[in-house]
Amino acid sequence: xxxxxxxEGNYTKPLPRLKGMTGEWFGWLKKHELRFQKCTGCxxxxxxxxxxxxxxxxxxxxxxxxxxxGKLYTWTTTYRPMHPSFTEVPFAQVVIEMEEGPRVLSxxxxxxxxELDFDMPVEVIFDDVTPExxxxxxxKSGG
Amino acid sequence: xxxxxxxxxxxxxxxxxxYRKPGSGMSELKLMLQASQRAIADAGLKxxxxxGLMVPILGGTAEDFAANLxxxxxxxxAQVNMGGAAPVASLQTAAMVVANGIADYVxxxxxxxxxxxxxAREITEADIEFQLGHTARDYYLPFGFNAPxxxxxxxxxxxxxxxQTPPEALGAIAVACRKHAQFSEKAIMRGKPLTMEDYLxxxxxxEPYRLFDCSLxxxxxxxxxxxxxxxxxxxxxxxxxxxxxxxxxxxxxADDIINRPDMFTIGLTHAAPKAYEMAGIGPEDMDFAQIxxxxxxxxxxxxxxxxxxxxxxxxxxxxxxxxxxxxxxPINTHGGLLSEAHILGMTHITEAVxxxxxxxxxxxxxxxxAGLVTGWGDFGDGSLAVLTRK
Ligand SMILES: [Zn+2]
Numbered sequence: 253x254x255x256x257x258x259x260e261g262n263y264t265k266p267l268p269r270l271k272g273m274t275g276e277w278f279g280w281l282k283k284h285e286l287r288f289q290k291c292t293g294c295x296x297x298x299x300x301x302x303x304x305x306x307x308x309x310x311x312x313x314x315x316x317x318x319x320x321x322g323k324l325y326t327w328t329t330t331y332r333p334m335h336p337s338f339t340e341v342p343f344a345q346v347v348i349e350m351e352e353g354p355r356v357l358s359x360x361x362x363x364x365x366x367e368l369d370f371d372m373p374v375e376v377i378f379d380d381v382t383p384e385x386x387x388x389x390x391x392k393s394g395g
Numbered sequence: 396x397x398x399x400x401x402x403x404x405x406x407x408x409x410x411x412x413x414y415r416k417p418g419s420g421m422s423e424l425k426l427m428l429q430a431s432q433r434a435i436a437d438a439g440l441k442x443x444x445x446x447g448l449m450v451p452i453l454g455g456t457a458e459d460f461a462a463n464l465x466x467x468x469x470x471x472x473a474q475v476n477m478g479g480a481a482p483v484a485s486l487q488t489a490a491m492v493v494a495n496g497i498a499d500y501v502x503x504x505x506x507x508x509x510x511x512x513x514x515a516r517e518i519t520e521a522d523i524e525f526q527l528g529h530t531a532r533d534y535y536l537p538f539g540f541n542a543p544x545x546x547x548x549x550x551x552x553x554x555x556x557x558x559q560t561p562p563e564a565l566g567a568i569a570v571a572c573r574k575h576a577q578f579s580e581k582a583i584m585r586g587k588p589l590t591m592e593d594y595l596x597x598x599x600x601x602e603p604y605r606l607f608d609c610s611l612x613x614x615x616x617x618x619x620x621x622x623x624x625x626x627x628x629x630x631x632x633x634x635x636x637x638x639x640x641x642x643x644x645x646x647x648x649a650d651d652i653i654n655r656p657d658m659f660t661i662g663l664t665h666a667a668p669k670a671y672e673m674a675g676i677g678p679e680d681m682d683f684a685q686i687x688x689x690x691x692x693x694x695x696x697x698x699x700x701x702x703x704x705x706x707x708x709x710x711x712x713x714x715x716x717x718x719x720x721x722x723x724x725p726i727n728t729h730g731g732l733l734s735e736a737h738i739l740g741m742t743h744i745t746e747a748v749x750x751x752x753x754x755x756x757x758x759x760x761x762x763x764x765a766g767l768v769t770g771w772g773d774f775g776d777g778s779l780a781v782l783t784r785k
Contacts, residue, residue: 266520268533300530300651326553326658328545331599338539342599345540347549347653355653357535370556387537 263381265337270384273301280315281386284378288354290316299354320376321393322350329365348374348390356388363392400673403490404627404635405782407438407620408745411506413581413736418511419614423454426616427504428463434618439632440500442466445620447498449485450474451505452739460502471498477643478526478772479687480662481505482741483780484643489621499622505741506616527773528650543689544601544609546652546774551692552603553658557707562603564710565691566594568726569607569733571719572688576730578720578758583611584734608691610732617741619748636751639765640674640781642666652774659696659706662777663769667701670767674781678702681781682763683750684724685743687771688731697769698726701779720758728758740770744780751784 270278273289277300280287288299293310304311327346333339344365348356360368361377374390381387409430411419419426435442442465450457450472457472471492475481482505489501523541524532535541554560573589576582589607597606627635644666646655671677678701686701688694695709703724704712712718718726729735729746736742747768749755760766763784770778 265539266536268537274529274533299654300534306648325653326549326556328548328552328604329599329602330539330545331602334542334545334601335536335539342602343539345538345545345549357538357540357653359538385537 265381266335267382267385276315277301278385281378281388282380282384284386286318286320286376286388287315288318288350288352289313297352297354299356316352318376319351322348322356322374322390324368324370324372324374325349325355326370327368344368346390358387359389361389361391398673399487399490399494399638399641400675401624401637401639402494403621403638404624405486405619405638405744405748406622406627406630406633406635407434407436407440408617408748409433409435409437409619410581410617410738410742410745411615413583413738414614415510415583415611419508423507423512423616424459424463426508426614427451427454427506427618428460430506430616430618431460431464431502431504434502434620437632438620439630440620444500445502447471447489447492447501449489449501449503452476452478452481454507460504471501475643477770477776477778479689479740480643480770480772480776480778482739482744483641483768483770483778486621486638486744486780487641487643487778490638490641493621493623499626501621502618503621503741504616504618505739507739508614509737510612510614512614530650542601544604547690547693548601548604549653550658550696551690554692554696555603558710560695560710562595563591564695564713565603565608566591567713568688568691568694568718569594571713571716572727572731572733574719575725575728575758576734578756579729579735582730582735583613584730589734604690604692610689610737611734613736613738615736615738617738617745619741619744633752633754634784636748637783637785638780639676639783640670640672641779642669642673643776643778644669646775646777649774649776659700661696661700661775663697663771663779664700664777666777666779670779670781671702674783676765676781680765681724681767683728683747683760683766684726685728685731685747685766685768686726687740687743687769688727688733689737689771691733693771694726697771697777700777701767701769720760725760728755728760743768743770747782751782
Protein backbone atom coordinates (compact mmCIF):
# COMPACT_ATOMS: atom_id res chain seq x y z
CA UNK A 253 0.00 0.00 0.00
CA UNK A 254 1.48 3.29 1.09
CA UNK A 255 4.67 4.29 -0.65
CA UNK A 256 5.88 5.70 2.66
CA UNK A 257 6.01 2.27 4.24
CA UNK A 258 9.67 1.44 4.48
CA UNK A 259 11.84 -1.19 5.96
CA GLU A 260 13.58 -0.76 9.26
CA GLY A 261 16.25 1.89 9.31
CA ASN A 262 15.07 3.77 6.23
CA TYR A 263 12.33 5.80 7.81
CA THR A 264 13.67 9.28 8.39
CA LYS A 265 10.53 11.27 9.18
CA PRO A 266 9.79 12.50 12.72
CA LEU A 267 8.13 9.93 14.96
CA PRO A 268 5.82 10.43 17.94
CA ARG A 269 7.19 9.81 21.41
CA LEU A 270 5.52 6.72 22.80
CA LYS A 271 5.03 7.97 26.34
CA GLY A 272 2.02 8.11 28.63
CA MET A 273 -1.40 8.25 27.01
CA THR A 274 0.19 9.08 23.67
CA GLY A 275 2.10 5.81 23.92
CA GLU A 276 -1.17 4.00 24.63
CA TRP A 277 -2.91 5.61 21.64
CA PHE A 278 -0.12 4.60 19.30
CA GLY A 279 0.00 1.20 20.99
CA TRP A 280 -3.51 0.49 19.69
CA LEU A 281 -2.46 1.63 16.21
CA LYS A 282 0.39 -0.88 16.34
CA LYS A 283 -2.31 -3.54 16.81
CA HIS A 284 -4.10 -1.97 13.83
CA GLU A 285 -6.93 -0.63 15.93
CA LEU A 286 -8.00 3.01 15.94
CA ARG A 287 -9.30 3.89 19.37
CA PHE A 288 -10.11 7.13 21.11
CA GLN A 289 -10.74 8.04 24.71
CA LYS A 290 -14.45 7.80 25.50
CA CYS A 291 -15.68 9.24 28.77
CA THR A 292 -17.31 6.64 31.02
CA GLY A 293 -19.16 9.47 32.75
CA CYS A 294 -20.94 11.11 29.82
CA UNK A 295 -19.95 9.17 26.73
CA UNK A 296 -18.02 12.02 25.11
CA UNK A 297 -15.33 10.92 22.60
CA UNK A 298 -12.11 12.91 22.67
CA UNK A 299 -8.81 13.29 20.87
CA UNK A 300 -5.97 14.06 21.57
CA UNK A 301 -5.73 12.09 24.83
CA UNK A 302 -6.39 14.14 27.97
CA UNK A 303 -6.53 13.40 31.69
CA UNK A 304 -10.07 14.72 32.17
CA UNK A 305 -13.27 14.90 30.17
CA UNK A 306 -13.75 18.55 29.16
CA UNK A 307 -17.51 18.02 28.97
CA UNK A 308 -18.23 16.60 32.45
CA UNK A 309 -14.95 16.65 34.39
CA UNK A 310 -14.79 12.89 34.84
CA UNK A 311 -11.40 11.18 35.00
CA UNK A 312 -12.99 7.91 33.92
CA UNK A 313 -12.47 6.81 30.34
CA UNK A 314 -11.95 3.79 28.13
CA UNK A 315 -10.15 3.27 24.84
CA UNK A 316 -13.23 2.85 22.66
CA UNK A 317 -12.84 1.44 19.19
CA UNK A 318 -13.63 3.74 16.28
CA UNK A 319 -15.46 2.55 13.19
CA UNK A 320 -12.45 3.91 11.29
CA UNK A 321 -14.80 5.83 9.03
CA GLY A 322 -14.84 9.54 8.59
CA LYS A 323 -14.93 12.35 6.10
CA LEU A 324 -12.54 14.98 4.87
CA TYR A 325 -13.17 18.15 6.86
CA THR A 326 -10.42 20.33 5.40
CA TRP A 327 -6.85 20.06 4.15
CA THR A 328 -3.79 21.91 2.95
CA THR A 329 -1.57 20.96 0.07
CA THR A 330 2.09 21.59 0.77
CA TYR A 331 3.94 22.66 -2.37
CA ARG A 332 7.01 24.22 -0.77
CA PRO A 333 8.91 21.83 1.53
CA MET A 334 8.75 23.07 5.12
CA HIS A 335 10.54 20.22 6.84
CA PRO A 336 13.75 18.49 5.76
CA SER A 337 12.11 15.04 5.80
CA PHE A 338 9.00 15.98 3.88
CA THR A 339 10.42 17.02 0.54
CA GLU A 340 8.32 15.00 -1.91
CA VAL A 341 5.85 17.73 -2.81
CA PRO A 342 3.06 18.30 -3.40
CA PHE A 343 1.43 16.35 -0.61
CA ALA A 344 -1.73 16.97 1.35
CA GLN A 345 -2.20 17.09 5.07
CA VAL A 346 -5.79 16.27 5.80
CA VAL A 347 -8.13 16.85 8.71
CA ILE A 348 -10.43 13.83 9.02
CA GLU A 349 -13.61 14.12 11.06
CA MET A 350 -14.38 10.66 12.42
CA GLU A 351 -17.93 9.35 12.72
CA GLU A 352 -17.56 9.46 16.51
CA GLY A 353 -16.61 13.16 16.48
CA PRO A 354 -12.87 13.52 17.03
CA ARG A 355 -10.77 14.99 14.23
CA VAL A 356 -7.40 13.54 13.24
CA LEU A 357 -4.51 15.14 11.32
CA SER A 358 -3.16 12.68 8.77
CA UNK A 359 -2.32 11.84 5.18
CA UNK A 360 -4.51 10.43 2.41
CA UNK A 361 -3.08 7.45 0.57
CA UNK A 362 -3.96 6.63 -3.02
CA UNK A 363 -5.81 9.80 -3.92
CA UNK A 364 -4.10 12.66 -5.72
CA UNK A 365 -4.16 16.14 -4.23
CA UNK A 366 -6.32 17.37 -7.11
CA GLU A 367 -9.05 14.83 -6.35
CA LEU A 368 -9.61 15.79 -2.70
CA ASP A 369 -12.98 17.27 -1.85
CA PHE A 370 -14.92 18.35 1.21
CA ASP A 371 -16.83 15.55 2.94
CA MET A 372 -15.09 12.90 0.86
CA PRO A 373 -15.73 9.61 2.73
CA VAL A 374 -12.56 7.94 4.00
CA GLU A 375 -11.53 4.96 6.08
CA VAL A 376 -8.48 4.36 8.21
CA ILE A 377 -5.50 2.29 7.13
CA PHE A 378 -2.51 1.38 9.24
CA ASP A 379 0.98 2.22 8.04
CA ASP A 380 3.68 0.37 9.98
CA VAL A 381 6.41 2.92 9.35
CA THR A 382 8.85 1.33 11.83
CA PRO A 383 8.73 -1.81 13.97
CA GLU A 384 7.60 0.36 16.89
CA UNK A 385 5.39 2.96 15.25
CA UNK A 386 2.24 2.64 13.19
CA UNK A 387 0.58 5.75 11.83
CA UNK A 388 -3.15 6.03 11.15
CA UNK A 389 -3.63 7.16 7.56
CA UNK A 390 -6.71 7.24 5.39
CA UNK A 391 -7.95 6.24 1.99
CA LYS A 392 -11.02 7.12 0.02
CA SER A 393 -13.85 4.73 0.78
CA GLY A 394 -16.86 3.72 -1.30
CA GLY A 395 -19.12 6.03 0.65
CA UNK B 396 -15.62 48.24 39.28
CA UNK B 397 -11.99 48.91 38.54
CA UNK B 398 -10.94 49.24 34.94
CA UNK B 399 -7.70 49.52 33.02
CA UNK B 400 -9.32 52.05 30.68
CA UNK B 401 -6.91 54.94 30.07
CA UNK B 402 -4.78 53.89 33.03
CA UNK B 403 -1.63 53.63 30.92
CA UNK B 404 -0.03 55.35 27.95
CA UNK B 405 2.54 54.45 25.33
CA UNK B 406 5.18 57.17 25.47
CA UNK B 407 8.11 55.81 23.49
CA UNK B 408 8.56 53.79 20.32
CA UNK B 409 11.71 52.47 18.71
CA UNK B 410 12.59 50.26 15.77
CA UNK B 411 15.73 48.92 14.14
CA UNK B 412 16.31 48.76 10.42
CA UNK B 413 14.70 45.71 8.80
CA TYR B 414 16.98 43.17 7.16
CA ARG B 415 16.67 40.38 4.67
CA LYS B 416 19.65 38.94 2.78
CA PRO B 417 22.31 38.61 4.13
CA GLY B 418 20.75 39.24 7.55
CA SER B 419 21.23 41.74 10.34
CA GLY B 420 24.65 40.51 11.41
CA MET B 421 23.50 41.13 14.99
CA SER B 422 22.18 38.85 17.69
CA GLU B 423 18.45 38.95 18.41
CA LEU B 424 19.30 40.47 21.78
CA LYS B 425 21.42 43.21 20.17
CA LEU B 426 18.57 44.08 17.80
CA MET B 427 16.13 44.38 20.70
CA LEU B 428 18.61 46.41 22.76
CA GLN B 429 18.99 48.83 19.86
CA ALA B 430 15.21 49.19 19.49
CA SER B 431 14.88 49.61 23.27
CA GLN B 432 17.46 52.40 23.39
CA ARG B 433 15.61 54.16 20.57
CA ALA B 434 12.27 53.80 22.38
CA ILE B 435 13.75 55.17 25.62
CA ALA B 436 15.23 58.13 23.72
CA ASP B 437 11.98 58.70 21.82
CA ALA B 438 10.14 58.94 25.14
CA GLY B 439 12.63 61.45 26.48
CA LEU B 440 13.60 59.07 29.29
CA LYS B 441 16.87 57.77 30.67
CA UNK B 442 17.69 54.08 31.05
CA UNK B 443 17.61 54.56 34.81
CA UNK B 444 13.91 55.44 34.56
CA UNK B 445 13.05 51.95 33.25
CA UNK B 446 12.00 49.68 36.09
CA GLY B 447 9.69 47.18 34.40
CA LEU B 448 10.19 44.75 31.54
CA MET B 449 7.92 42.53 29.48
CA VAL B 450 10.29 39.74 28.53
CA PRO B 451 9.99 38.85 24.83
CA ILE B 452 9.02 35.34 23.68
CA LEU B 453 12.53 34.74 22.36
CA GLY B 454 15.97 36.28 22.12
CA GLY B 455 16.74 37.46 25.64
CA THR B 456 15.99 37.11 29.33
CA ALA B 457 15.11 39.79 31.87
CA GLU B 458 18.66 39.48 33.13
CA ASP B 459 20.07 40.00 29.62
CA PHE B 460 18.09 43.20 29.13
CA ALA B 461 18.84 44.66 32.54
CA ALA B 462 22.55 43.88 32.40
CA ASN B 463 23.04 45.16 28.87
CA LEU B 464 20.92 48.30 29.06
CA UNK B 465 22.13 49.21 32.53
CA UNK B 466 18.80 48.89 34.37
CA UNK B 467 20.08 48.85 37.93
CA UNK B 468 16.73 48.61 39.68
CA UNK B 469 14.39 46.31 37.78
CA UNK B 470 11.25 46.05 39.90
CA UNK B 471 9.08 43.83 37.70
CA UNK B 472 9.61 41.39 34.85
CA ALA B 473 7.17 38.91 33.30
CA GLN B 474 6.68 37.04 30.07
CA VAL B 475 3.48 36.56 28.10
CA ASN B 476 3.81 33.33 26.16
CA MET B 477 1.42 33.88 23.25
CA GLY B 478 3.66 33.90 20.19
CA GLY B 479 2.77 36.79 17.89
CA ALA B 480 -0.09 37.77 20.20
CA ALA B 481 2.42 38.50 22.95
CA PRO B 482 3.32 42.13 22.16
CA VAL B 483 -0.28 43.39 22.32
CA ALA B 484 -1.09 41.12 25.27
CA SER B 485 2.04 42.49 26.96
CA LEU B 486 0.50 45.97 26.73
CA GLN B 487 -2.26 44.63 28.96
CA THR B 488 0.21 43.32 31.53
CA ALA B 489 2.29 46.50 31.33
CA ALA B 490 -0.84 48.59 31.90
CA MET B 491 -1.72 46.50 34.96
CA VAL B 492 1.79 46.97 36.28
CA VAL B 493 1.94 50.76 35.97
CA ALA B 494 -1.68 51.29 37.01
CA ASN B 495 -0.96 49.48 40.26
CA GLY B 496 2.35 51.18 40.95
CA ILE B 497 4.34 47.97 40.66
CA ALA B 498 6.69 49.69 38.23
CA ASP B 499 6.64 53.15 36.64
CA TYR B 500 8.09 52.72 33.15
CA VAL B 501 7.76 49.33 31.48
CA UNK B 502 9.87 48.43 28.46
CA UNK B 503 8.17 46.09 25.97
CA UNK B 504 10.59 44.80 23.31
CA UNK B 505 10.30 42.15 20.59
CA UNK B 506 12.52 41.10 17.74
CA UNK B 507 14.31 38.27 16.03
CA UNK B 508 16.47 37.12 13.22
CA UNK B 509 13.41 35.78 11.45
CA UNK B 510 15.27 35.76 8.15
CA UNK B 511 18.83 34.72 8.94
CA UNK B 512 18.17 32.76 12.13
CA UNK B 513 16.09 29.63 12.58
CA UNK B 514 13.25 29.66 10.08
CA ALA B 515 10.02 27.74 10.07
CA ARG B 516 11.27 25.12 7.66
CA GLU B 517 14.23 24.37 9.91
CA ILE B 518 12.25 24.11 13.10
CA THR B 519 13.33 21.31 15.43
CA GLU B 520 11.24 18.83 17.36
CA ALA B 521 12.23 20.56 20.57
CA ASP B 522 11.12 23.94 19.19
CA ILE B 523 7.73 22.51 18.26
CA GLU B 524 7.31 21.03 21.73
CA PHE B 525 8.44 24.21 23.45
CA GLN B 526 6.35 26.67 21.43
CA LEU B 527 3.22 24.70 20.68
CA GLY B 528 3.06 21.72 23.01
CA HIS B 529 2.87 17.99 22.76
CA THR B 530 -0.11 17.81 20.42
CA ALA B 531 1.89 19.51 17.69
CA ARG B 532 4.97 17.46 18.54
CA ASP B 533 3.39 13.99 18.65
CA TYR B 534 0.26 14.24 16.50
CA TYR B 535 1.12 16.84 13.82
CA LEU B 536 4.87 16.64 13.25
CA PRO B 537 4.87 12.96 12.16
CA PHE B 538 2.76 14.12 9.19
CA GLY B 539 4.93 17.11 8.34
CA PHE B 540 2.32 19.54 9.65
CA ASN B 541 4.91 21.74 11.31
CA ALA B 542 4.78 25.21 9.76
CA PRO B 543 2.42 28.16 10.21
CA UNK B 544 1.22 28.37 6.59
CA UNK B 545 0.10 24.75 6.87
CA UNK B 546 -1.68 25.18 10.20
CA UNK B 547 -3.60 28.25 9.14
CA UNK B 548 -4.36 27.27 5.58
CA UNK B 549 -6.59 24.41 6.76
CA UNK B 550 -8.76 27.09 8.35
CA UNK B 551 -8.57 29.28 5.27
CA UNK B 552 -9.66 26.43 3.00
CA UNK B 553 -12.62 25.58 5.20
CA UNK B 554 -13.65 29.25 5.35
CA UNK B 555 -13.43 29.51 1.56
CA UNK B 556 -15.73 26.48 1.40
CA UNK B 557 -18.24 27.47 4.09
CA UNK B 558 -18.57 31.12 3.06
CA GLN B 559 -17.57 31.08 -0.62
CA THR B 560 -14.62 33.33 0.22
CA PRO B 561 -12.80 33.90 -3.09
CA PRO B 562 -9.01 34.08 -3.48
CA GLU B 563 -9.44 37.71 -4.50
CA ALA B 564 -10.44 38.52 -0.91
CA LEU B 565 -7.05 37.32 0.29
CA GLY B 566 -5.47 39.11 -2.64
CA ALA B 567 -7.12 42.41 -1.63
CA ILE B 568 -5.31 42.17 1.71
CA ALA B 569 -1.94 41.43 0.09
CA VAL B 570 -2.43 44.31 -2.36
CA ALA B 571 -3.47 46.79 0.38
CA CYS B 572 -0.46 46.00 2.55
CA ARG B 573 1.88 46.28 -0.43
CA LYS B 574 0.36 49.60 -1.41
CA HIS B 575 0.91 50.97 2.08
CA ALA B 576 4.48 49.71 2.17
CA GLN B 577 5.28 52.12 -0.64
CA PHE B 578 4.91 54.95 1.91
CA SER B 579 7.12 53.33 4.55
CA GLU B 580 10.76 54.31 4.26
CA LYS B 581 11.98 51.09 5.84
CA ALA B 582 9.58 48.65 4.18
CA ILE B 583 11.25 45.67 2.57
CA MET B 584 8.73 45.78 -0.28
CA ARG B 585 9.04 49.50 -0.93
CA GLY B 586 9.50 50.04 -4.65
CA LYS B 587 7.93 46.67 -5.46
CA PRO B 588 4.23 47.25 -6.16
CA LEU B 589 1.83 44.31 -6.34
CA THR B 590 -1.31 43.95 -8.44
CA MET B 591 -4.14 41.47 -8.05
CA GLU B 592 -2.88 39.79 -11.24
CA ASP B 593 0.57 39.40 -9.67
CA TYR B 594 -1.04 37.98 -6.56
CA LEU B 595 -3.15 35.42 -8.40
CA UNK B 596 -0.16 34.37 -10.52
CA UNK B 597 2.10 33.69 -7.52
CA UNK B 598 2.95 30.08 -6.78
CA UNK B 599 1.48 27.84 -4.11
CA UNK B 600 3.23 27.59 -0.78
CA UNK B 601 0.65 25.60 1.14
CA GLU B 602 -2.56 25.72 -0.88
CA PRO B 603 -4.73 27.77 -0.57
CA TYR B 604 -1.81 30.01 0.43
CA ARG B 605 0.24 31.46 -2.38
CA LEU B 606 3.61 33.16 -2.04
CA PHE B 607 1.99 36.59 -1.61
CA ASP B 608 -0.30 35.35 1.15
CA CYS B 609 2.78 34.90 3.32
CA SER B 610 4.57 37.47 5.46
CA LEU B 611 8.22 38.43 5.16
CA UNK B 612 10.76 36.54 7.23
CA UNK B 613 12.71 39.48 8.59
CA UNK B 614 15.57 40.35 10.94
CA UNK B 615 14.77 43.29 13.18
CA UNK B 616 13.27 44.52 16.42
CA UNK B 617 10.96 47.13 17.88
CA UNK B 618 10.04 48.28 21.37
CA UNK B 619 7.63 50.54 23.23
CA UNK B 620 7.55 52.16 26.68
CA UNK B 621 4.41 52.13 28.84
CA UNK B 622 3.80 54.44 31.80
CA UNK B 623 0.95 56.13 33.69
CA UNK B 624 -1.02 59.05 32.17
CA UNK B 625 0.39 61.41 34.84
CA UNK B 626 3.96 60.53 33.95
CA UNK B 627 3.10 60.60 30.24
CA UNK B 628 1.82 64.17 30.48
CA UNK B 629 5.15 65.25 31.97
CA UNK B 630 6.94 64.00 28.85
CA UNK B 631 6.50 66.71 26.25
CA UNK B 632 8.08 65.27 23.12
CA UNK B 633 4.98 63.56 21.72
CA UNK B 634 1.27 63.28 22.37
CA UNK B 635 0.66 60.51 24.92
CA UNK B 636 -1.23 57.58 23.39
CA UNK B 637 -3.73 55.96 25.73
CA UNK B 638 -4.34 52.25 26.13
CA UNK B 639 -8.12 52.67 26.29
CA UNK B 640 -9.11 49.04 25.95
CA UNK B 641 -7.05 45.89 25.93
CA UNK B 642 -7.66 42.16 26.24
CA UNK B 643 -6.22 38.78 25.41
CA UNK B 644 -8.08 35.64 24.43
CA UNK B 645 -7.34 31.98 23.91
CA UNK B 646 -8.97 29.53 21.54
CA UNK B 647 -10.31 26.22 22.83
CA UNK B 648 -8.57 23.92 22.95
CA ALA B 649 -5.55 26.18 22.45
CA ASP B 650 -3.06 23.42 21.71
CA ASP B 651 -5.05 21.61 19.00
CA ILE B 652 -6.03 23.73 16.02
CA ILE B 653 -8.12 21.01 14.33
CA ASN B 654 -10.27 19.74 17.22
CA ARG B 655 -12.29 22.84 17.95
CA PRO B 656 -16.07 22.61 18.02
CA ASP B 657 -16.01 25.74 15.86
CA MET B 658 -12.82 26.16 13.86
CA PHE B 659 -13.33 29.90 13.41
CA THR B 660 -13.73 30.85 17.06
CA ILE B 661 -10.26 32.09 18.00
CA GLY B 662 -8.69 34.01 20.84
CA LEU B 663 -9.69 37.32 19.29
CA THR B 664 -13.35 36.26 19.27
CA HIS B 665 -13.22 36.47 23.07
CA ALA B 666 -10.78 39.36 23.39
CA ALA B 667 -12.40 41.88 21.05
CA PRO B 668 -15.73 42.48 22.86
CA LYS B 669 -13.90 42.74 26.16
CA ALA B 670 -11.49 45.37 24.84
CA TYR B 671 -14.32 47.38 23.24
CA GLU B 672 -16.34 47.28 26.45
CA MET B 673 -13.37 48.60 28.38
CA ALA B 674 -12.72 51.36 25.85
CA GLY B 675 -16.37 52.32 25.56
CA ILE B 676 -16.00 52.49 21.78
CA GLY B 677 -16.38 49.83 19.12
CA PRO B 678 -15.14 48.80 15.70
CA GLU B 679 -17.21 51.51 14.00
CA ASP B 680 -15.19 54.16 15.86
CA MET B 681 -11.77 53.07 14.60
CA ASP B 682 -9.87 55.35 12.23
CA PHE B 683 -7.53 52.49 11.30
CA ALA B 684 -6.69 48.93 12.31
CA GLN B 685 -3.25 47.33 12.47
CA ILE B 686 -4.11 43.65 12.14
CA UNK B 687 -1.56 40.91 12.69
CA UNK B 688 -0.93 39.67 9.17
CA UNK B 689 1.23 36.59 9.33
CA UNK B 690 -0.90 35.42 6.39
CA UNK B 691 -3.69 37.10 4.46
CA UNK B 692 -6.51 34.88 5.67
CA UNK B 693 -5.67 35.60 9.31
CA UNK B 694 -6.41 39.26 8.53
CA UNK B 695 -9.75 38.40 6.99
CA UNK B 696 -10.61 36.17 9.93
CA UNK B 697 -9.61 38.81 12.47
CA UNK B 698 -11.62 41.50 10.64
CA UNK B 699 -14.62 39.25 11.13
CA UNK B 700 -13.90 38.19 14.70
CA UNK B 701 -13.04 41.76 15.75
CA UNK B 702 -16.55 42.70 14.69
CA UNK B 703 -15.92 44.86 11.64
CA UNK B 704 -18.37 42.60 9.82
CA UNK B 705 -20.19 39.35 10.47
CA UNK B 706 -18.41 36.03 10.14
CA UNK B 707 -18.36 35.04 6.49
CA UNK B 708 -18.70 38.61 5.25
CA UNK B 709 -15.00 39.46 5.25
CA UNK B 710 -14.68 39.13 1.49
CA UNK B 711 -17.32 41.81 0.97
CA UNK B 712 -15.69 44.02 3.56
CA UNK B 713 -12.17 44.09 2.10
CA UNK B 714 -13.07 44.71 -1.55
CA UNK B 715 -12.93 47.91 -3.58
CA UNK B 716 -10.13 49.50 -1.59
CA UNK B 717 -12.07 49.62 1.68
CA UNK B 718 -9.01 48.57 3.68
CA UNK B 719 -6.58 50.87 1.85
CA UNK B 720 -5.55 54.38 2.89
CA UNK B 721 -8.51 56.59 2.01
CA UNK B 722 -10.94 53.69 2.46
CA UNK B 723 -13.38 53.16 5.30
CA UNK B 724 -10.91 51.16 7.42
CA PRO B 725 -7.25 51.46 6.42
CA ILE B 726 -5.38 48.42 7.72
CA ASN B 727 -1.66 47.94 8.26
CA THR B 728 -0.75 51.44 7.19
CA HIS B 729 2.97 50.62 7.40
CA GLY B 730 2.67 47.63 5.09
CA GLY B 731 2.35 45.06 7.85
CA LEU B 732 4.16 41.78 8.22
CA LEU B 733 3.23 41.06 4.62
CA SER B 734 5.05 43.98 3.02
CA GLU B 735 6.98 46.06 5.55
CA ALA B 736 8.67 43.58 7.91
CA HIS B 737 7.73 40.74 10.26
CA ILE B 738 8.72 41.94 13.71
CA LEU B 739 6.34 39.65 15.62
CA GLY B 740 3.60 42.27 15.74
CA MET B 741 5.50 44.94 17.64
CA THR B 742 5.63 47.24 14.62
CA HIS B 743 1.83 47.15 14.46
CA ILE B 744 1.94 48.89 17.85
CA THR B 745 4.65 51.39 16.89
CA GLU B 746 2.74 52.22 13.71
CA ALA B 747 -0.53 52.72 15.58
CA VAL B 748 1.25 55.09 17.97
CA UNK B 749 2.83 56.96 15.06
CA UNK B 750 -0.59 57.37 13.42
CA UNK B 751 -2.22 58.61 16.61
CA UNK B 752 0.65 61.04 17.23
CA UNK B 753 -0.02 62.33 13.70
CA UNK B 754 3.59 61.61 12.81
CA UNK B 755 3.00 59.09 10.01
CA UNK B 756 4.03 61.34 7.12
CA UNK B 757 2.77 60.38 3.68
CA UNK B 758 0.68 57.55 5.08
CA UNK B 759 -1.01 59.55 7.83
CA UNK B 760 -4.70 58.77 8.38
CA UNK B 761 -5.97 62.31 8.65
CA UNK B 762 -7.08 63.32 12.10
CA UNK B 763 -6.77 59.78 13.53
CA UNK B 764 -7.97 59.69 17.14
CA ALA B 765 -8.68 55.99 17.73
CA GLY B 766 -7.25 52.84 16.25
CA LEU B 767 -6.82 49.24 17.14
CA VAL B 768 -3.99 46.77 17.07
CA THR B 769 -4.36 43.01 17.10
CA GLY B 770 -1.98 40.17 17.81
CA TRP B 771 -2.23 36.57 16.61
CA GLY B 772 -0.03 33.78 17.86
CA ASP B 773 0.55 30.06 17.95
CA PHE B 774 -2.72 28.22 17.14
CA GLY B 775 -4.92 31.32 17.31
CA ASP B 776 -4.08 33.07 20.56
CA GLY B 777 -5.39 36.60 20.21
CA SER B 778 -5.00 40.05 21.66
CA LEU B 779 -6.47 43.44 20.89
CA ALA B 780 -5.71 46.96 22.07
CA VAL B 781 -7.81 50.05 21.44
CA LEU B 782 -5.43 53.03 21.42
CA THR B 783 -6.55 56.65 21.49
CA ARG B 784 -5.29 60.21 21.76
CA LYS B 785 -7.14 62.73 23.88
ZN1 LIG C 1 -17.57 13.22 30.25
